[in-house]
Amino acid sequence: MKKLEKALLALLLLAGMGGCTKKEAPSQETVKNKTKVCASINREDAKAETLVEIELKAAFAELADTLPTELSFYNVSKDQAAQNTAIDTMLKESCAAVIIELVDIAAAQPIMEKLQAAGLPLIYIENDPGDEILNAYADKSTYIGPDIQKNYVLQGEIVASLPNTGNINGDDQVSAAILSVSELSIENQNAMLSAVAAKGVRAEILEAAVSENDREKGKEAAARLLKRYGDGLDVVFAESEALALGAADAISAAGRENGVNIYLISGEDSQAVRNFINDTLIEGSLWDDVEARAKAAAESVKKALKGESLGLKTLITNKLAMKG
Numbered sequence: 001m002k003k004l005e006k007a008l009l010a011l012l013l014l015a016g017m018g019g020c021t022k023k024e025a026p027s028q029e030t031v032k033n034k035t036k037v038c039a040s041i042n043r044e045d046a047k048a049e050t051l052v053e054i055e056l057k058a059a060f061a062e063l064a065d066t067l068p069t070e071l072s073f074y075n076v077s078k079d080q081a082a083q084n085t086a087i088d089t090m091l092k093e094s095c096a097a098v099i100i101e102l103v104d105i106a107a108a109q110p111i112m113e114k115l116q117a118a119g120l121p122l123i124y125i126e127n128d129p130g131d132e133i134l135n136a137y138a139d140k141s142t143y144i145g146p147d148i149q150k151n152y153v154l155q156g157e158i159v160a161s162l163p164n165t166g167n168i169n170g171d172d173q174v175s176a177a178i179l180s181v182s183e184l185s186i187e188n189q190n191a192m193l194s195a196v197a198a199k200g201v202r203a204e205i206l207e208a209a210v211s212e213n214d215r216e217k218g219k220e221a222a223a224r225l226l227k228r229y230g231d232g233l234d235v236v237f238a239e240s241e242a243l244a245l246g247a248a249d250a251i252s253a254a255g256r257e258n259g260v261n262i263y264l265i266s267g268e269d270s271q272a273v274r275n276f277i278n279d280t281l282i283e284g285s286l287w288d289d290v291e292a293r294a295k296a297a298a299e300s301v302k303k304a305l306k307g308e309s310l311g312l313k314t315l316i317t318n319k320l321a322m323k324g
Contacts, residue, residue, distance in 0.1 A: 034070040037301055038095035040086045042103045042126075046077035052101060052126065055294035062295070067302045080104040087111055097121040097301045108133050112141060121304030123297050131312065139309040144296045147315035151286055152188045154320060155237055155265050156195025156203075158284045161322075165201045166263060168234045174203040175232055177225045179247060180239040181213045192237065206233065211243060218246025219253075226254045231261070239267040248281045258283055259323070269321055277323050286318040 037060065041052050053073060060069050072095070074086035080103040090098055091114065098120055102108055108129030115122045115137070122141040124134075134141050159166035159174060166174040174196050178184055189205050196203040206229055211221035221243075222236060236251070238244035244266035251262060258264045258281055266273050266285035276282040296314045304310055 034068045035096045036070045036094055037097050038072050038090040039099040040074045040083055042101045043075050043077045051290045055290045059294040059298035063298050080107050091118055097304055099123045099297055101125050102127040112137050123300050125297055134312050142300050142310040144293050144314045147317045149188055149191050150317045152192040153195045156192040158265050159235055160196050160199040165199050166235050169231055174201055174234050175206050176235040177206050178208040178237045179211055179221055179243045184208045213240050213242050215242045215246040218243035219249045222247035222250035235263045237265050241268045241270045241273055248276055284322040287321040289316050289318050292316045
């Protein structure tokens with residue numbers, strides 16, 4: 001009888017050990033059952049992780065309980081051919097959904113066509129491919145990015161919030177120039193002016209100049225504006241980090257000073273822009289709400305994998321970063 005009891009006890013102990021082993025097993029199963037989501041981000045510096053990547057990782061980590069994912073990056077640096085190759089690789093590697101920051105907008109359609117043929121959800125971020133392309137793959141493609149028109153309103157609000165409402169030369173009218181990487185629509189120009197006009201101040205855009213997205217080119221373009229309009233120019237709006245830093249260089253070279261006899265507003269935020277704001281070389285900028293966009297991208301992937309339709313676009317309003 002004692003032998004039988006010992007045998008039963010041994011069996012119970014073995015069963016208990018088996019139970020312990022079983023509790024550790026799900027971690028292996030979880031790894032196997034993760035959904036592979038692929039992303040291609042356009043890096044400025046091929047070796048440096050971007051804020052977009054960091055926030056995407058955080059956003060998918062927050063959804064880990066309801067959407068266990070293996071987030072794989074196929075990043076490129078300003079090379080559309082490399083991004084095209086990355087898309088082909090994704091298609092071979094069992095990706096369930098694709099997130100892409102386009103290097104070149106012209107590549108949006110061929111990329112969409114490849115993913116549409118494979119039936120994979122496609123989330124464009126940062127660079128808008130346009131309604132026509134999104135509608136061609138309706139319900140399974142979407143764009144998530146900044147609300148450009150609202151951002152120009154915010155830039156106007158920066159000026160409107162200044163002590164002299166941006167009229168730094170005292171002629172009772174805010175005269176501005178814009179530096180952008182592509183032709184700025186009349187709608188966006190008017191959006192900016194309306195924010196200043198709401199304060200009861202007359203405003204005009206003297207010129208909307210187009211420049212390559214390069215600091216030195218931005219400096220050259222800003223120098224031409226400063227020479228052309230002289231003291232009649234109250235405000236320079238620069239669309240990107242590179243153009244804003246270049247404009248700051250041009251303002252200093254012309255012997256003018258932000259906040260004293262001109263204002264410089266950046267439409268893009270970065271650590272370099274923040275440093276210039278802290279040094280009073282730039283008055284303010286728009287803080288890029290990458291976190292909100294990354295969360296929206298993760299939620300879009302979740303919806304798509306559940307078979308739900310994706311809306312055409314999700315536009316995120318940026319926030320203000322001001323001197324002082």
